[in-house]
Amino acid sequence: MHAITIRASGGPEVLDWTEVPDPRPGPGEVLVRVAATAVNRADVLQRQGRYPPPPGASEIPGLECSGTIIEVGEDVDGWQVGDQVCALLAGGGYAEQVVVPAPQLLPVPDGVGIVAAAALPEAACTVWATAVMSAGLRSGEVLLVHGAAGGIGTHAVQVGKALGATVAVTAGSAERLEQCRRLGADILVNYRDQDFVAELQRETGGAHVILDNMGASYLDRNLDALVTGGRLVIIGFQGGLTGELNIGTLMRKRAGIASLALRPQPVAEKGRIVAQVRKNLWPLVERGCVRPVVGRTIPLRQAADAHRGVEEGSAVGKVLLTA
Structure with a gap:
């Protein structure tokens, strides 16, 4: 089969379309013929040499895919050849075929x-x-x-609205904010010329939950933007890895700070999350309350072009690669 491999750490030009050995599923795994995969920020970081795969994971980039099951390993229940699925991966999605642990599979939602x-x-x-x-x-x-026009951000806006929350967003242009408004965002903040802390406090008094992709550069201001009892969840570090935190403000607000990286999680923990998503979120997707937002679709062999687009921030939602 063919896959995108990383020749060396560097720019998009280090991504090569090459022939690699066909994968085979082991016990508890299935083999999926890939229809499409997505470009995530983690793939860019891996290409740059800043986010290596966890031990035992494929060196081929790609943290998610959709496709059709073409082989089922031993000890797999509930899935069969021919099922159309999408899947959470630790790597390997930029390929014509990929092995997936069965707990990380989801059915393609109706519609x-x-x-x-x-x-x-x-x-x-x-x-x-x-x-x-x-x-x-x-x-x-x-x-x-934060970063509400990206792949995770556009999804978060819709989930928040579907759950009955008031959704505030930050993005870097009027056009991207307008896309967020169309998805249901209530409060729009252009981070280039507006202070999200001041805007949020003026509109609502603060946030109960903040989903942050920036990390260090927003740490203290995120805390200022929280209401008493608020919760900050950090899912990225585009604004740096090391920052200062006012512990006094944290304690006075009785706030909580958490973080998440899915990729290094063990299969059992990913399976627990996937099961909750299938039970609680998939019905919202099938009713049209939450939908995939696709900014561009590019052939897999042109992954370098897709990476350039993601780094430039030119697309709203996900950039997909079709196998």
């Missing part, structure tokens, strides 16, 4: 095409695990989503 389904697993599992399972977002609360 969603098999290619578009590749935009769902990573965003769905990240948002549900953080905003709902960890932070306990409830109806009537305020959710602040």
Whole structure:
């Protein structure tokens, strides 16, 4: 089969379309013929040499995919050859075929095409695990989503609205904010010329839950933006790895700070998250309350072009690669 491999750490030009050995499923695994995969920020970091795969994971990038099961390993129940699925991966999605642990499989939701389904697993599992399972977002609360025009952000906006939250977002242009408004965002903040802390306090008094992709550079201001008892969940570090935190403010607000990285989680924990997503979020997807947002679709062999687009921030939602 063919796959995208990383020749060396560097720019998009280090991504090569090459022939690699066909994978085979072991016990508890299935083999999926890939219809599409998605470009995530983690793939860019891996290409740059800043986010290596966890031990035992494929060196081929790609943290999610959609496709059709073509082989089922031993000790797999509930799945069979021919099933259309999408899947959360630790790696290997940028390929014509990929082996998937059965607990990390999801059915393609009714009403969603098999290619578009590749935009769902990573965003769905990240948002549900953080905003709902960890932070306990409830109806009537305020959710602040940073980087809201990206793949995870566009999903989080919709989930927040579907759960009855007031959704505030930050993005870097009027066009991207308008896309967020169309998805249901209530409060729009252009981070280039507006202070999200001041805007949020003026509109709502603060956020109950903040989903943050920036990390260090937003740490103290995120704390300022929380209401008493608020919860900050960090899912990225585009703004740096090391920051200062006012412990006095943290304690005075009785706030909570959590973080999540799905990729290094063991299969059992990923399976627990996937099961919750299938039970609670998939019905919202099938009713059209939450839908995959696809900004661009590009052939897999042109993955370098897709990476350039993601780094430039030119697409709203997910950039998909079709096998």
